[in-house]
Amino acid sequence: MKTAILSVGTEILFGQIVNTNTVYLSQQLNLLGYDVMYHYTVGDNTTRLKEMIDYIFHDCDLILTTGGLGPTQDDLTKETVCEALHDKLVENEDAMNKLKSHFTGSVMTENNKKQAYFPSRAVIFKNKTGTAPGFALSENGKMVICMPGPPGEMTAMFENEVRPFLEKMQDSVIFYKTVRTIGSEESRIETELLDLIDQQTDPTIATYAKETGCTVRVASKRKTREEAEKAVDEMLVRINERIGEYVYSTEDEDIEQVIAKKLLAKNLTISSAESCTAGLFSATLANVPGISAALNRGIATYSNEAKMQELGVKEETLEKYGAVSAETALEMAAGLAEKTGSDLCLSVTGIAGPDGGTPEKPVGLIYVAANYSSRAAGKDEGGRQEIVLEYRRKTQNREWNRRFSVMRMMELANKILDGKIESHKK
Amino acid sequence: MKTAILSVGTEILFGQIVNTNTVYLSQQLNLLGYDVMYHYTVGDNTTRLKEMIDYIFHDCDLILTTGGLGPTQDDLTKETVCEALHDKLVENEDAMNKLKSHFTGSVMTENNKKQAYFPSRAVIFKNKTGTAPGFALSENGKMVICMPGPPGEMTAMFENEVRPFLEKMQDSVIFYKTVRTIGSEESRIETELLDLIDQQTDPTIATYAKETGCTVRVASKRKTREEAEKAVDEMLVRINERIGEYVYSTEDEDIEQVIAKKLLAKNLTISSAESCTAGLFSATLANVPGISAALNRGIATYSNEAKMQELGVKEETLEKYGAVSAETALEMAAGLAEKTGSDLCLSVTGIAGPDGGTPEKPVGLIYVAANYSSRAAGKDEGGRQEIVLEYRRKTQNREWNRRFSVMRMMELANKILDGKIESHKK
Numbered sequence: 001m002k003t004a005i006l007s008v009g010t011e012i013l014f015g016q017i018v019n020t021n022t023v024y025l026s027q028q029l030n031l032l033g034y035d036v037m038y039h040y041t042v043g044d045n046t047t048r049l050k051e052m053i054d055y056i057f058h059d060c061d062l063i064l065t066t067g068g069l070g071p072t073q074d075d076l077t078k079e080t081v082c083e084a085l086h087d088k089l090v091e092n093e094d095a096m097n098k099l100k101s102h103f104t105g106s107v108m109t110e111n112n113k114k115q116a117y118f119p120s121r122a123v124i125f126k127n128k129t130g131t132a133p134g135f136a137l138s139e140n141g142k143m144v145i146c147m148p149g150p151p152g153e154m155t156a157m158f159e160n161e162v163r164p165f166l167e168k169m170q171d172s173v174i175f176y177k178t179v180r181t182i183g184s185e186e187s188r189i190e191t192e193l194l195d196l197i198d199q200q201t202d203p204t205i206a207t208y209a210k211e212t213g214c215t216v217r218v219a220s221k222r223k224t225r226e227e228a229e230k231a232v233d234e235m236l237v238r239i240n241e242r243i244g245e246y247v248y249s250t251e252d253e254d255i256e257q258v259i260a261k262k263l264l265a266k267n268l269t270i271s272s273a274e275s276c277t278a279g280l281f282s283a284t285l286a287n288v289p290g291i292s293a294a295l296n297r298g299i300a301t302y303s304n305e306a307k308m309q310e311l312g313v314k315e316e317t318l319e320k321y322g323a324v325s326a327e328t329a330l331e332m333a334a335g336l337a338e339k340t341g342s343d344l345c346l347s348v349t350g351i352a353g354p355d356g357g358t359p360e361k362p363v364g365l366i367y368v369a370a371n372y373s374s375r376a377a378g379k380d381e382g383g384r385q386e387i388v389l390e391y392r393r394k395t396q397n398r399e400w401n402r403r404f405s406v407m408r409m410m411e412l413a414n415k416i417l418d419g420k421i422e423s424h425k426k
Numbered sequence: 427m428k429t430a431i432l433s434v435g436t437e438i439l440f441g442q443i444v445n446t447n448t449v450y451l452s453q454q455l456n457l458l459g460y461d462v463m464y465h466y467t468v469g470d471n472t473t474r475l476k477e478m479i480d481y482i483f484h485d486c487d488l489i490l491t492t493g494g495l496g497p498t499q500d501d502l503t504k505e506t507v508c509e510a511l512h513d514k515l516v517e518n519e520d521a522m523n524k525l526k527s528h529f530t531g532s533v534m535t536e537n538n539k540k541q542a543y544f545p546s547r548a549v550i551f552k553n554k555t556g557t558a559p560g561f562a563l564s565e566n567g568k569m570v571i572c573m574p575g576p577p578g579e580m581t582a583m584f585e586n587e588v589r590p591f592l593e594k595m596q597d598s599v600i601f602y603k604t605v606r607t608i609g610s611e612e613s614r615i616e617t618e619l620l621d622l623i624d625q626q627t628d629p630t631i632a633t634y635a636k637e638t639g640c641t642v643r644v645a646s647k648r649k650t651r652e653e654a655e656k657a658v659d660e661m662l663v664r665i666n667e668r669i670g671e672y673v674y675s676t677e678d679e680d681i682e683q684v685i686a687k688k689l690l691a692k693n694l695t696i697s698s699a700e701s702c703t704a705g706l707f708s709a710t711l712a713n714v715p716g717i718s719a720a721l722n723r724g725i726a727t728y729s730n731e732a733k734m735q736e737l738g739v740k741e742e743t744l745e746k747y748g749a750v751s752a753e754t755a756l757e758m759a760a761g762l763a764e765k766t767g768s769d770l771c772l773s774v775t776g777i778a779g780p781d782g783g784t785p786e787k788p789v790g791l792i793y794v795a796a797n798y799s800s801r802a803a804g805k806d807e808g809g810r811q812e813i814v815l816e817y818r819r820k821t822q823n824r825e826w827n828r829r830f831s832v833m834r835m836m837e838l839a840n841k842i843l844d845g846k847i848e849s850h851k852k
Contacts, residue, residue, distance in 0.1 A: 013462045015452030016634065018444060022467075026441030036439045037474070039467035041448075048463070048485075055481060059474070178442070187535045190498045197499075206470075207498060208437050209576060217440070278712030279705025282726045286704030289780055289824055297732035300698075300708045300724030302717075306766075310723065340732075354715055394528060397555050398715055400578065 001169070002060040003034040006052065008068040008077050009149055010043035021066045021154055028158060033172045033221060034062065044074040053084040057142050064162075067149030069132040071112045077146055078118070078135070085139040087119035095124065095133055102131055125161035129153045136165065175228035176203075176219035177236060178252035181243060182411045186214040192242045196235070203235045212255065212407060213246075248414055255410045256285050262417040263294040263344070268376055271296045271342035272409070273311055273332040275323065275349040276366070278302055281406045296342045301332070311335030311347075324349050324361055326388045329369035336371065337384060343376040344416060346409050353396040364393030364401055368408045370416055378419040387412070387421055427595075428486040429460045432478065434494040434503050435575055436469035447492045447580055454584060458592055459600050459647055460488065470500040472509075479510040483568050490588075493575030495558040497538040503572055504544070504561070511565040513545035521550065521559055528557055551587035555579045562591065601654035602645035603662060604678035607669060608837045612640040618668045622661070629661045638681065638833055642669075674840055681836040682711050688843040689720035689770070694802055697722045697768035698835070699737055699758040701749065701775040702792070704728055707832045722768045727758070737761030737773075750775050750787055752814045755795035762797065763810060769802040770842060772835050779822040790819030790827055794834045796842055804845040813838070813847060 005025050011017055019041065026036050037060055042052050049068075056063055068077030082089055096116035100108065115132050118124055125134035125145075130153040136145045145162060147154045181189060186209040190197065193216070197205045203220040216239065220231040236250055248258050263270055272281045282298025285291060299310050304323055307313040312335035313328055321327040332347035350366030357363035369388040374381045391408060393401055415421050431451050437443055445467065452462050463486055468478050475494075482489050494503030508515055522542035526534065541558045544550055551560035551571075556579040562571045571588060573580045593599075607615060616623070616633045619642070623631045629646040644661050648654040662676055674684050689696055698707045708724025711717060725736050730749055733739040738761035739754055747753040758773035776792030783789035795814040800807045817834060819827055841847050 007465075013452055013465065014456055015449045015454075015462075018446065018449050019465075020444065023441045023444050026439055028441075030440050036441075037469065038478075039433070039439065039445075039465070041465035043463065051485075052464075059477075176440075187497045187537055190537065191535050206436060206500060208435075208442075209496060211576065211578065215442075217437070217442070219440075274705070274709075276712075278708045278721065279700070279724045279726055280709035280712075282704045282728075283706035283709050283828075286702075286706075286726075286728065286828070287825065292728055292782075295704065295728045297728055297736065298705045298724075298726030299736075300705060300712075300721075300726070302708075302712065302721045302723055306723035309765075310725075339735075356718075392531075395555060397582075399713065400555060402709075402712070 001034050001062050002037050003029055003062040003064065004038040004040060004056045004060045005029075005036060006056065006063050006065045007039070007041040008044065008049060008065055009041070010074075012041050013043050020151055021149070024151070024155060025064055025066070025158070028163065029064070029166075030174055030176075032163070032166055033170050033174045034166065044068060044076060046076050046080050049076065049080045050084050053081065053144065061142055063144045065144060065146045066154050069115070069134065069146060069148045071109070071115055071131070073111070081137060081144045081146055082119040085119070085137050085142070085144060087121050087137060087139075089117040090120045092116055092118050092124060099131060123165070125157050125165070127153055127157055128160065129156045134162070172221050172223055173225045173228055174219060174221045175225055175232055176217055177232050177250050179216040179218065179236070179239060179247055180213060180249040180252060180255070181216065181246035182213040182248055182255060182407065182414070184214060184243070184246045189214045189216065189243055189246065193239060196238060196242075203231050205235065205239070211403065216243075254287070255407070255414060257288050259410060259413050259417065260285065260288040260291050260294065262414075264290065266375070266378075266417075268294060268343040268417075269296045269340075270294055270344040270346070270413070271336050271340040272298045273336045273345070273347040274298065274300045275302060275307070275332070276352040277348055277402050277405050277409075280402055281346065281348065281409045284406055284410075296340050299336065307332060310339075312338065322361060324351055324365055324367065326367050326369070326390060329367035330371070330386055330388050333369040333371035333386060343373040344413060345371045346413060347371075348405050348409055350391075350401065350405055352398045352401040352405075354398055362392070363396050364391075366391040366393065366401065366405050366408065368405065368412055370412055372416055377416055377421065427460050427488050428463050429455055429488040429490065430464040430466060430482045430486045431455075431462060432482065432489050432491045433465070433467040433575075434470065434475060434491055435467070436500070438467050438493075439469050446577055447575070450577070450581060451490055451492070451584070454589065455490070455592075457600060457602055457643070457645060458589070459596055459598065460592065470494060470502060472502050472506050475502065475506045476510050479507065479570065487568055489570045491570060491572045492580050495541070495560065495572060495574045497535070497541055497557070499537065507563060507570045507572055508545040511545070511563050511568075511570060513547050513563060513565075515543040516546045518542055518544050518550060525557060549591070551583050551591070553579055553583055554586065555582045560588070598647050598649060599651045599654050600645055600647045601651055601658055602643055603658050603676050605642040605644065605662070605665060605673055606639060606675040606678060606681070607642070607672035608639040608674055608681060608833065608840070610640060610669070610672045615640045615642065615669055615672070619665065622664060622668075629657050631661065631665070639672075680713070681833070681840060683714050685836060685839050685843065686711065686714040686717050686720065688840075690716065692801070692804075692843075694720060694769040694843075695722045695766075696720055696770040696772070696839070697762050697766040698724045699762045699771070699773040700724065700726045701728060701733070701758075702778040703774055703828050703831050703835075706828060707772065707774065707835045710832055710836075722766050725762065733758060736765075738764065748787060750777055750791055750793065752793050752795070752816060755793035756797070756812055756814050759795040759797035759812060769799040770839060771797045772839060774831050774835055776817075776827065776831055778824045778827040778831075780824055788818070789822050790817075792817040792819065792827065792831050792834065794831065794838055796838055798842055803842055803847065
């Protein structure tokens with residue numbers, strides 16, 4: 001069913017709140033098999049709200065609204081929806097009793113009473129966490145479902161009342177998986193998948209560029225969840241044949257989660273030595289709960305002095321090759337390995353910008369190195385191996401270069417753990 | 427001018443991303459004096475997008491779009507806007523050259539080229555942080571401004587190109603300052619300013635709760651910039667009388683920028699030792715360009731072994747008081763001071779959650795300590811001082827607790843640098 005989500009509230013138009021209701025409802029409705037075609041937001045204004053409802057119905061059959069059900073005079077959604085669907089408000093005895101009991105022992109101001117009035121044809125949805133109930137109202141095959149704006153009230157009402165109501169109305173199910181990749185531009189991923197995307201009817205395939213790498217969404221809409229799941233899984237096999245080398249998750253996980261899982265499963269330890277990123281890699285890895293069993297330490301050696309003292313980088317190396325060099329990156333990783341004995345020791349040094357570049361060492365020059373035990377790479381031959389990678393970025397943007405560096409460290413860690421790195425034995 | 431924000435992208439309708447672009451643009455446009463009347467979201471579909479543009483123009487004169495400018499075939503915004511405003515696409519030489527240079531040394535797939543085509547009447551906006559430029563296109567007093575979807579690219583383009591463009595279109599000038607505070611709840615800030623807020627006509631005063639602390643925006647809309655600036659400055663004096671103790675910037679700076687400025691101005695050095703935040707403090711501080719002159723090192727000592735080895739925390743201390751204790755936090759800071767000699771040595775240890783809490787040491791228990799030279803506090807008496815602060819948070823949310831910890835370290839660092847900390851001499 002073609003569906004729109006309509007948020008009501010001037011505060012949203014001022015940018016005062018992030019509209020998480022719409023994100024939640026979009027996810028839920030898609031999972032239930034409703035096609036969310038549009039999101040709309042309008043202020044607390046009867047004329048514009050009514051006009052918008054009329055307009056939305058030219059292409060959609062179902063509107064879910066949030067907001068504007070409360071007791072104050074700028075709460076107009078119920079009245080306006082009632083008018084748009086040619087009904088009138090009548091007092092609901094249950095709702096009035098519940099409202100009165102809610103205010104037992106305190107004064108109920110007169111404006112609260114309007115929360116007990118509903119369109120005469122409405123199906124009412126209880127609000128267990130607040131005072132304003134919701135409702136569904138329909139006319140000639142078009143339906144509006146109204147819910148309160150506070151996210152806690154809305155989600156509780158959706159789960160307890162609206163979802164079962166919507167499930168009864170449905171005849172198909174959508175299932176989707178989100179494939180996360182790293183190390184390739186969106187344009188290359190799309191080119192690899194182009195014939196699959198072009199042939200798509202069901203499952204559908206869509207690519208999205210994210211800061212952390214390109215994401216591919218595979219979705220199927222079928223009669224049953226089993227059928228949809230099977231169609232998605234079959235398509236995932238074909239996608240993996242094309243772009244498998246870049247895929248790190250088909251479960252929409254972040255790469256630090258994937259790395260943490262592998263470390264914990266194999267009982268491996270990790271440490272990092274960071275220059276330009278100054279701790280951002282270790283901090284990102286520590287996003288994952290339970291990482292303390294694997295994460296030994298992170299050393300942000302911003303100064304040359306710190307690189308020498310903490311990691312044993314040689315003064316000659318810094319003088320001869322510079323702090324931003326393959327040699328320094330390798331010595332940082334080696335020094336860290338010696339100090340911590342961690343299975344996987346990663347290092348990074350680079351020129352994040354916007355200043356500090358020279359013709360030979362421009363902003364955007366980044367070295368990522370690793371020094372790791374054979375166990376980390378899934379081998380039993382003993383000893384350690386090392387690798388260093390060079391990147392040259394065109395942007396002067398400090399934040400981007402630093403995040404890029406962290407993602408390259410993640411990519412390298414993941415590849416090592418997958419045994420996909422060919423590196424020379426130390 | 428009546429304005430709508432139109433987000434383009436099927437991923438938004440699936441609820442896969444939170445639409446922060448709309449929040450940002452709503453805030454910015456309102457500050458510039460544009461009336462944001464509606465938010466719309468539509469998927470990657472030419473027909474529906476064109477229909478929506480036509481519809482929006484029945485009530486609005488300006489549409490800002492985000493998304494759908496990239497290289498892939500589901501990026502349709504430019505083509506559709508061009509069609510809706512009766513123009514045709516022509517190759518832009520500058521954009522093509524920039525695109526080619528971006529891909530120097532790597533392969534530019536054919537689909538990338540479409541990013542160098544624009545409507546013939548368009549004003550083009552450069553994209554310094556990505557490949558897809560934006561543009562403004564108008565017809566008969568109606569205008570569409572198109573920007574890319576990735577938030578980093580969009581905000582950079584808005585700040586550098588679109589905002590000045592929009593400012594020129596206005597007949598009055600809005601001037602505003604953003605006061606940043608730390609260490610107080612929004613409700614307290616609002617209560618302190620309530621009479622000023624209630625009396626407001628111009629300048630207007632608005633408070634916003636942010637993760638990093640409460641922000642107060644003071645804005646004036648006048649004929650000239652000078653008049654507006656004077657009105658804002660006068661109001662700032664009154665605001666500072668009320669809440670000055672919490673204010674760390676009236677220039678909308680992040681606290682790490684304010685701290686970095688003070689460190690660099692006084693030629694001071696800083697180092698950090700982090701447990702639960704695992705490098706997030708040092709990484710945040712390193713957001714600031716030029717910090718390398720002040721930031722010596724950051725040590726993320728996640729394991730007890732690391733705390734002992736790196737910072738000389740005593741085994742007895744860890745056994746007797748635990749890793750999360752005032753004693754451990756102080757020893758971490760002291761060990762760091764001994765090792766680095768940095769003027770300002772900060773440490774943190776806490777239980778971020780969601781697991782790992784006990785009845786005596788629940789999730790949300792955080793200790794922040796500092797060990798600092800008298801120079802850091804602006805005094806010449808020599809020697810070092812130390813302080814430790816305890817926080818007990820109710821939330822189990824790992825990310826929130828970690829960010830909260832970083833902000834408390836920032837708050838403490840800033841207070842020390844302002845000479846506002848009374849602490850016992852070591």
